[in-house]
Amino acid sequence: MTATAAPSELDHKHHPDDIAGSTGLIGIITDSLTESGRHLRIIPRNIELLIFATIQPVMFVLLFSFVFGGSIQTPPGFTDYDQYLMPGIFAQTVVFGSAFTSIGIAEDMSKGFIDRLRSLPIAQSSVLIGRTLSDVVRNAITFVTMLLVAFLLGFRFEGSLLGALGATALLLFFSYGLSWVQALIGLSVSSVEAANSAGFIWMFPITFVSSAFIDTSNLQYAWLRTVADWNPFTQVTNAARALYNGNDPGDAVMTSILWAVGMIVLFAFLATRKFNQISD
Amino acid sequence: MTAVLAEGLKKHYGETKALDGLDLEVPQGEIFGLLGPNGAGKTTAVKVMTTLASPTAGRAVIDGIDVTKNPKAVRTRIGLTGQYAAVEERLTGRENLELVGRYFHHKKSELKSRATELLHMFDLMEAADRPANTYSGGMRRRLDIAMSLVARPAILFLDEPTTGLDPRSRLGMWEFIARLGDEGTTVLLTTQYLEEADVLAKKIAVIDHGLKIAEGSADQLKDQIGGDKVRVTIVKPENIQRAKQAIVPFATGAVDQDPESAQTLTAPIHAGGGVVPNIIRGLDDAGVDVLDVEVRRPTLDDVFLVLTGRAAEERGQEEL
Numbered sequence: 001m002t003a004t005a006a007p008s009e010l011d012h013k014h015h016p017d018d019i020a021g022s023t024g025l026i027g028i029i030t031d032s033l034t035e036s037g038r039h040l041r042i043i044p045r046n047i048e049l050l051i052f053a054t055i056q057p058v059m060f061v062l063l064f065s066f067v068f069g070g071s072i073q074t075p076p077g078f079t080d081y082d083q084y085l086m087p088g089i090f091a092q093t094v095v096f097g098s099a100f101t102s103i104g105i106a107e108d109m110s111k112g113f114i115d116r117l118r119s120l121p122i123a124q125s126s127v128l129i130g131r132t133l134s135d136v137v138r139n140a141i142t143f144v145t146m147l148l149v150a151f152l153l154g155f156r157f158e159g160s161l162l163g164a165l166g167a168t169a170l171l172l173f174f175s176y177g178l179s180w181v182q183a184l185i186g187l188s189v190s191s192v193e194a195a196n197s198a199g200f201i202w203m204f205p206i207t208f209v210s211s212a213f214i215d216t217s218n219l220q221y222a223w224l225r226t227v228a229d230w231n232p233f234t235q236v237t238n239a240a241r242a243l244y245n246g247n248d249p250g251d252a253v254m255t256s257i258l259w260a261v262g263m264i265v266l267f268a269f270l271a272t273r274k275f276n277q278i279s280d
Numbered sequence: 281m282t283a284v285l286a287e288g289l290k291k292h293y294g295e296t297k298a299l300d301g302l303d304l305e306v307p308q309g310e311i312f313g314l315l316g317p318n319g320a321g322k323t324t325a326v327k328v329m330t331t332l333a334s335p336t337a338g339r340a341v342i343d344g345i346d347v348t349k350n351p352k353a354v355r356t357r358i359g360l361t362g363q364y365a366a367v368e369e370r371l372t373g374r375e376n377l378e379l380v381g382r383y384f385h386h387k388k389s390e391l392k393s394r395a396t397e398l399l400h401m402f403d404l405m406e407a408a409d410r411p412a413n414t415y416s417g418g419m420r421r422r423l424d425i426a427m428s429l430v431a432r433p434a435i436l437f438l439d440e441p442t443t444g445l446d447p448r449s450r451l452g453m454w455e456f457i458a459r460l461g462d463e464g465t466t467v468l469l470t471t472q473y474l475e476e477a478d479v480l481a482k483k484i485a486v487i488d489h490g491l492k493i494a495e496g497s498a499d500q501l502k503d504q505i506g507g508d509k510v511r512v513t514i515v516k517p518e519n520i521q522r523a524k525q526a527i528v529p530f531a532t533g534a535v536d537q538d539p540e541s542a543q544t545l546t547a548p549i550h551a552g553g554g555v556v557p558n559i560i561r562g563l564d565d566a567g568v569d570v571l572d573v574e575v576r577r578p579t580l581d582d583v584f585l586v587l588t589g590r591a592a593e594e595r596g597q598e599e600l
Binding site (some may be wrong): 112119 | 367
């Protein structure tokens with residue numbers, strides 16, 4: 001047979017069945033790392049964002065410590081209010097940090113980057129996995145800064161170092177779960193401005209109606225106490241607080257892990273489904 | 281060989297019928313223009329054909345592969361440049377291109393050489409190592425298109441590639457797109473600029489309300505609405521009737537007086553074969569002094585007006 005292929009066919013010969021490599025777990029991991037890499041690479045280049053993302057938690061640490069430090073009675077079992085307060089602020093900060101996920105996704109949507117990614121032969125789930133993973137790293141960076149400031153103010157790990165590391169990991173894991181909630185929000189809103197608002201607004205009741213800054217038994221209404229005690233944020237704050245101070249966390253560690261896992265499973269499912277239907 | 285095939289493609293968003301049975305056939309190696317005003321369904325068509333949205337009915341086949349049956353295989357064969365320049369602002373041009381190579385799992389040496397090649401091709405070498413947020417609008421669009429070409433797609437989708445660009449950048453962009461066409465890349469280009477489709481596309485489909493209302497080369501579309509027009513302006517308005525009688529034998533339709541000028545007549549003609557000199561001679565013989573004779577091939581604006589009864593641009597305005 002005389003092979004006289006048309007030139008146009010030849011042009012597309014090296015054409016890419018061989019590059020459709022993003023299948024299976026390896027594909028998901030590789031593509032997620034590429035996506036994470038994209039976000040992490042620009043963190044040091046966005047100096048303004050980096051500065052404000054650092055200032056906010058430092059400001060919270062200073063404000064609560066100096067303003068409330070003298071006027072709120074230190075709950076029993078703690079050497080001073082800072083030892084009680086700091087874990088609450090750490091918890092609040094990582095929770096607020098999860099809002100970067102919704103804002104980042106909304107930004108990628110508005111500038112058409114999500115469309116670009118969806119038109120590539122990558123594992124589609126890697127877009128959200130990559131985003132949430134890089135946001136945990138970003139949160140960890142903020143966390144280190146905050147710990148340094150807290151140490152300068154006299155905060156100490158009263159328990160074991162392992163306990164303190166465990167507390168830190170627990171907080172970051174919890175914020176990772178919230179990142180998936182934020183992912184769904186980021187995919188659902190129509191603008192970056194809306195994401196900014198929708199990502200933050202519910203953080204306030206969650207962090208304030210909790211044990212982050214006060215002993216919940218001091219709340220003036222019984223129903224409010226119930227809400228605060230059931231708040232998963234109270235659970236994770238209590239767990240971290242106990243571990244940083246060398247106290248027994250009881251069930252709080254397991255409860256917060258379960259909450260985080262639950263959030264990841266449910267919201268990863270919802271966000272991924274939403275992602276696949278963006279244009280439908 | 282057919283690069284893009286759409287058959288009875290429908291996409292409904294609730295009550296809105298963004299696509300209502302679109303048929304398209306784009307041959308390989310050509311620039312194909314999808315022309316229509318805002319809201320005609322161009323972007324929806326691109327979204328369905330690039331796997332971003334699923335069709336409500338009908339089918340789209342890209343390089344032989346059905347978009348709903350194997351979206352991932354389709355994604356290995358296409359490049360998409362959407363309406364917004366989707367570049368990572370804080371990465372450099374080169375980093376943006378390498379990033380796409382990484383999504384395609386190219387080897388490091390390969391993604392580096394391909395990035396350099398594309399930077400050259402799109403005249404971005406000088407700005408290669410500057411962050412994209414320092415680029416001008418035109419440069420950003422060029423980078424955007426370059427990013428869509430990293431994996432040498434069989435079909436490139438360009439959704440309104442010059443919307444929002446200043447006239448000079450637009451001309452520059454046309455050169456780059458035309459060059460892609462010369463090199464044999466299949467391009468499906470959407471535009472609301474009639475001139476753009478005219479300049480770039482070998483074949484044009486005009487769409488409105490999610491349906492194709494006409495198709496052909498720019499010339500074919502123009503012929504479809506009656507071809508050329510001659511426009512004669514005479515010196516003295518009182519000679520207008522005499523002028524009209526002199527033109528009638530050469531016209532293929534009614535000779536009309538311009539509503540805005542008592543000295544101007546327009547008539548459809550078949551230009552060529554000495555028709556225009558004959559008209560001038562005829563006017564001269566009738567003793568009519570001629571100020572100006574202009575032969576005009578219709579623009580695609582005229583085509584749209586005839587096909588839909590509305591001006592394309594006006595309609596675009598209304599929907600904004």
